[in-house]
């Protein structure tokens with residue numbers, strides 16, 4: 506009985522003249538090429554590299570736009586932290602008239618034209634809820650839920666594909682810490698993903714929790730809008746100037762690493778930072794024992810590239826505070842016993858990957874942190890046609906490298922066996 510239904514479905518599956526997916530069976534689609542989950546920079550880069558190899562893909566995106574992290578979850582003053590040449594996606598550079606550090610609007614504009622140039626049309630408002638390899642079919646079953654107006658609530662779709670590319674990002678979900686007394690605080694508490702500008706905090710005392718690039722920049726933004734920010738620093742942190750000796754710190758580090766071992770480059774960076782910024786420990790920002798590059802290499806912790814926050818800390822416009830013990834009504838009790846009144850708390854506490862919530866495979870991705878178990882540069886490829894792009898903790902540069910490798914790999918496999926794109930080459934069992 507089951508088998509009859511499968512045969513019936515198999516007969517109805519076809520693909521269009523561009524090789525995209527397709528099925529006349531409601532709720533099912535066979536995709537002759539890869540399915541890419543996520544239309545951020547990583548997903549777009551992979552789709553473009555595949556296209557260059559003549560491979561069409563289907564891109565599924567839970568949001569209603571490409572690069573939703575940038576369009577929906579970042580603050581207005583955001584600029585790329587790294588110079589543009591380290592943030593270009595494969596096959597298409599930034600427009601010549603873009604500045605060295607494009608702002609958020611310019612970066613989104615670039616991504617929009619990138620998608621247009623490579624004819625990438627994601628299926629928006631489709632959240633992938635479950636994906637699992639079907640060993641019997643030799644295909645991935647990818648189930649998505651549509652949240653589009655007319656389809657809301659009712660529409661799930663199952664895609665069957667030979668290749669599945671996970672491009673959902675290291676920043677898929679905001680990390681919101683549990684703090685004692687949160688419910689009784691009685692003032693605004695928001696994650697940076699909901700913070701747009703310091704304008705709404707003018708004249709207010711704001712506590713920013715988390716001293717990474719976002720936390721530091723939000724403090725600066727608050728200062729610029731006449732708010733009174735304090736920054737919680739619980740841990741050690743490397744703050745480096747964004748530029749040294751007329752070079753970007755990142756570019757200079759990359760160049761030096763070609764000639765010198767990492768620990769020597771770290772020493773150089775720390776010396777230059779000390780000369781340019783002074784001893785950050787004097788302002789409450791203690792440095793980790795390990796150098797910035799070694800630390801990044803070991804656990805992915807990114808150094809902060811200073812864009813002016815440190816000067817505000819030095820001048821006292823931004824106050825440094827220790828960890829929080831508990832929240833009280835309209836006030837915060839710190840680890841050192843001090844109690845201060847605040848009008849708002851901004852959680853610059855980062856994001857996490859949630860791949861294991863929907864991808865059921867158990868080998869490639871760690872259940873603990875949602876990242877590939879294999880360290881860089883080997884985390885991009887799993888078994889049975891599974892790939893990961895953008896999980897290297899190396900930003901857009903890492904994502905671009907992954908995208909190229911994935912397209913090479915799939916392109917090679919398809920070239921070796923063109924019949925792989927034919928839906929009829931495998932019996933389709935759909936339950």
Ligand SMILES: Cc1cc2nc3c(=O)[nH]c(=O)nc-3n(C[C@H](O)[C@H](O)[C@H](O)COP(=O)(O)OP(=O)(O)OC[C@H]3O[C@@H](n4cnc5c(N)ncnc54)[C@H](O)[C@@H]3O)c2cc1C
Nearest residue numbers: 543545546547567573585586587632633673674895900901
């Ligand atoms: C504030 C900030 C600034 C940064 N600045 C830089 C920089 O200057 N240079 C640099 O190299 N890197 C930077 N990064 C790091 C990194 O490059 C970016 O986070 C980049 O957006 C990563 O791209 P991505 O496509 O891997 O992930 P994302 O941009 O997060 O895209 C993933 C997409 O997948 C979608 N998605 C997630 N789950 C599902 C699902 N289940 N079903 C369907 N769709 C799903 C999401 O909606 C999202 O659109 C920055 C990161 C942040 C947070």
